[in-house]
Amino acid sequence: MTMQANAVSLTGMDGSSPAQALGSTRVHKILQAVEEGFERQVAFLTEIVQSPSLRGNEAGVQRIVADALSERGYKVDRFAIDERLIGVDPAFSPMNTQLRDTGVVIGTREAERGGGRSLALNAHVDVVPTGPEQRWKYPPYSAKREGDWLYGRGAGDMKAGLCANLFALDALEAAGLKLKGQVQIQSVIEEEVTGNGAAMVLAAGYKADAVLISEPTDEKLVAANTGVMKFAITVQGVPAHPFEVARGRSAIDVAYRTIEQLRVLESRWRSQHSEAGELFDAVDNPIALTIGTISGGEWLASVPSECRFEGRIGFYPHEDVSARAKEFEEFVEDAFQTDTFLAGCPRPEIEWVGVKQGGFVLEPGSQAESCLAMAHRTADGEGRSLERFVMPCYLDASVFARHGGMTSLVYGPVAEAIHAVDERVSLASLKHVTKTIALFAAAWCGVEDA
16 A cells, blocks of 8 residues: 555544645655664663563663653653552552552653643553563563564563654654644553552543553454452461371362352353443453462471462453452352351451452544554555454553543554563564554644654
8 A cells, every 4th residue: 555545544633634634744754764763662672671670670660761751852750659549549459569669750741832632652661570480482581582573571561562652752753743732651560460550640640632551452452351359368277287187177278169169259250241241252251260379388297277369350341349349258258158168267368459440441433543543554554454352351541541531542562472481572563553653643642843
């Protein structure tokens, strides 16, 4: 497809044709600028992947991001998560870890003359643990490039998305264009555990007419996500010596039986379609009870006294998180009264230790989605339409949509093995996504020649 034909697909702020909104010359300059800056973009991605940013240790990568924003002339704001808002502001989730020397970074660029819509480009820098490093093809923080792929923990989820946000706006500047609306680049923490980084963005007063979160979505747009609750349950057994094992009751066995009971609750919630539940009919398990950690026992030759396990469970959009949390607690309490193996055991301790947030649905037909779809098709060169799909997991988009009233788009590059061994991102896809975001920002906010 020729550049002129591509440009016809892109609608402007007022629904005008591309010739009126951007024009084929500007479109060409934007796409060319992404191409010319892409090796610098990959170099920056390499640098931030090589900066490990597990929970509580994001300060190093956030310094790199803040410096990059400052060098580009953004007004940079850095702030920590205000733990006093937990339990007070409904956008915040429970958090059982104190985070020191780390926080959110936001770069803002105001429009010189205004008149355009505002846009926030959001990404998180916190990553999950690597697991046994010897199982990786390359060291997990080496950011090894192999063909079209760049390997590393966080490469896909979601430091590539952060790079796409930053370098998409770089491309507009390189193309000699200025946005007519305010733009924010948000680099947040805590997405993987609580979502309180996004909540703190709202609490600090940052909003926009639309937010685009460049999570790895295989270049598709998220139409909905499930609500999620993260919990920890501690159960007690009856300790005993092996020679009188019959007198004891293993806390580990109690934990396993409790998990079996929770599978019953999972099945029940899967069958209870709510207003938006039908969106997830094609998903194997939208509720997805996952037990992520378990630890118990005091001595290898004793019947264990205590066991603790942590996990998450989902629920359909539009369902009330407080009601689901209450149902979860009541179900566990009831199981310890009615299950013959659990009956008589001490009352379990239930803690909410992370995300406790409802899901969201992106209703079709918004101007932001239409604009992104046209940008995606234009950047593609083959005219592919933007596909919608659902994600049965937590996304920061829920916070912005539910508590900020913002149109929330989740769209990003192809990545494989996220949260797993040999996580990697496709560089060809990253380039296409960067082009799409650049065109989207230009059409959404409006542009003028610098």
